[in-house]
Amino acid sequence: MIVLIGYMRLTLGILLGAAGMLISRLTGRGGGLAVSGLIAEVIAPDIYQHVGSTLKPDLVFVTGTNGKTSTTNLISEILAAKGAKVVSNHSGANIARGISGAYISSLFGSAFGGGARAGVFEVDEAVVPQLATAMRPSVQVFLNLSRDQLDRYGEIDRILDNWVKSITKARPGEEQALVVNADDPRLFPLVEGGNQSEVDVITFGLEEQPSFWKDFDYATDREFCVCGTIVEYRERFSGHLGDWFCSSCGRHRTRPDVTGRILESSQAGTTVEVSVRPVSEMRVFYVPQLGEYPAYNLLAAAAAAFKLDINLDVVEGSVNQAKAKFGRQEQFHYDDKVIRIWLAKNPRGLDEIFKALIVKEAKRQHLLFVLNSDVQDGKDVSWIYDANFESLRGRYRSLAVSGFRASDLSLRATVAGLENIETCDDIGGAMRASLDAMDGGEYLEIIASYTAMLEIRSIVAKLTDTAPFWK
Ligand SMILES: [Zn+2]
Incomplete structure (x- = not known):
């Protein structure tokens, strides 16, 4: 009897979780995995086992x-x-509810x-x-x-x-x-x-x-x-x-x-x-x-x-089947040019990006830095002085800076001895200038802080017709 009740709770939890997911999607509130997982967890706490x-x-x-x-x-x-x-x-x-939600979605997602x-x-x-x-x-x-x-x-x-x-x-x-x-x-x-x-x-x-x-x-x-x-x-x-x-x-x-x-x-x-x-x-x-x-x-x-x-x-x-995900070396194709987006949160991470950009074709790279200073980016942008901008000398064809803190970036790049820095307050404009400077087959490496990354991603997605990330 107890086993049967447990089983019924589990089934009910999964069904109601699935219903929550469906409502979330129908009302345009996103994938609904967390909602679904939450409902399942409340009704059947043993869902994870x-x-x-x-x-x-x-x-x-x-x-x-x-x-x-x-x-x-x-x-x-x-x-x-x-x-x-x-x-x-x-x-x-990436939390417990997302996991049980994803499992419930797998039960109902592929036509039973x-x-x-x-x-x-x-x-x-x-x-x-x-x-x-x-x-x-x-x-x-x-x-x-x-x-x-x-x-x-x-x-x-x-x-x-x-x-x-x-x-x-x-x-x-x-x-x-x-x-x-x-x-x-x-x-x-x-x-x-x-x-x-x-x-x-x-x-x-x-x-x-x-x-x-x-x-x-x-x-x-x-x-x-x-x-x-x-x-x-x-x-x-x-x-x-x-x-x-x-x-x-x-x-x-x-x-x-x-x-x-x-x-x-x-x-x-x-x-x-x-x-x-x-x-x-x-x-x-x-x-x-x-x-x-x-x-x-x-x-x-x-x-x-x-x-x-x-x-x-x-x-x-x-x-080769595994693609880079949202905002982490994510690539877009625009005509015959490639746009790659990197997220930079701190000097250590930025140094890793600079090092990763030491590639065979480094002299043909186009770089666009976008720095904001919202709460999620960090209000204090002085950390850019701890990263090795000097390593970029002689390693790019064009360099543009943008975002609320474009002038801080421009100064940092100048101190590092970098030349031909294009400063553009408007992110869309900066991107246009970078794309114009490129030849076919070349890469535009966009390095952005968190809110700048969201902004630039929506511009790039519009430009290249990419679907929202949760789909
Ligand atoms: Zn020891």
């Missing part, structure tokens, strides 16, 4: 500060290529063709322990942990502590694997904790810094080992990621199980050699994005695929 057990064994969580969305897309494509019907929380609704049988979800750092305890994912991917999180959640240590606690609670006989970035010293407690509690841990990381990025100079923060000593690096790859070691306690980066070597970076993408060492598999991949992060995302996806018994042939077929 149900979704988890339905989707296993192909249930993957992806978490970390950078790259969650791209990696989630990649792993979804890989599972789909294997023939699974995959549900994912695509539209950035049966619900999803595999799930790949991007999960916010702070909700990982709670959601992992409820849903019991087979594979949890930990990409990286950057200081951005301090603003939103408080202590990095507390987040890590909660992660380690949640992974050590594996039940006997339960398949559970952790995929961890070996290059991030902050994630090392996961490797240690996983090994101690006999949870399967697989690591990924880069082999070395490619020669064309070796000289890039950017401000680096001090990084601390678990023992409290400052971590040292044999080689830094990106920010606090690298081949690290601690000379005090002897902790050091474990040799990654899945390794990557960046062979080439061109305007259209990055060539990465991936090796899965436990099975001696190796392939060269081409990813249509720039910088180290896409390589890390690829390695994380290849490591997750390895844990899901999927080989690199399947991974290879899937990589």
Whole structure:
């Protein structure tokens, strides 16, 4: 009887959740996933256990500060290529309700063709322990942990502590694997904790810094080992990621199980050699994005695929299917020109973009910076002085600046010794000027702060007829 009531509550929760989603869409209020998830959760609090057990064994969580969305897309494509019907929380609704909402949508979204049988979800750092305890994912991917999180959640240590606690609670006989970035010293407690509690841990990381990025100079923060000593690096790859070691306690980066070597970076993408060492598999991949992060995302996806018994042939077929998402290296085509949008939130992120723009064709690049100073952008724009604008010298064909703080950008660029700076207060006008300066086949790299990104994206979407992002 109790089982029957539980089942009825669950069914009712799913049905009413679906009704809420339908109403939200019919009234033009967007995708309605969160609303749907909220309704389901109120009526059937055990919805997460149900979704988890339905989707296993192909249930993957992806978490970390950078790259969650791209990696989630990649792993979804890989599972789909294997023939699974995959549900994912695509539209950035990366909280519990977005996940149950996405699952409910999968039940009703494809003409009653049966619900999803595999799930790949991007999960916010702070909700990982709670959601992992409820849903019991087979594979949890930990990409990286950057200081951005301090603003939103408080202590990095507390987040890590909660992660380690949640992974050590594996039940006997339960398949559970952790995929961890070996290059991030902050994630090392996961490797240690996983090994101690006999949870399967697989690591990924880069082999070395490619020669064309070796000289890039950017401000680096001090990084601390678990023992409290400052971590040292044999080689830094990106920010606090690298081949690290601690000379005090002897902790050091474990040799990654899945390794990557960046062979080439061109305007259209990055060539990465991936090796899965436990099975001696190796392939060269081409990813249509720039910088180290896409390589890390690829390695994380290849490591997750390895844990899901999927080989690199399947991974290879899937990589080109995964498109960059909303505002993160998102590309648009305008006639025979390419417009690419980058979101810059802080000097560290901006330096990563500058480094990623060191490509074979750097001298043919067109750059447009747009900086606003709304609350979401940060009122204080002095942080642009901490980023390496100097690295752009001699590396572009045209350079324009715009937004409320166009004059601050113009001054920063001048101080950096950059020449031929076009200042245009009107964003639309700045874009027009940039497009006019371009030849066919060239790229316009638009680097924008948050509200500027939203503004520029709607202009570009109109220009190129791109649908709203939630569709
Ligand atoms: Zn140490």
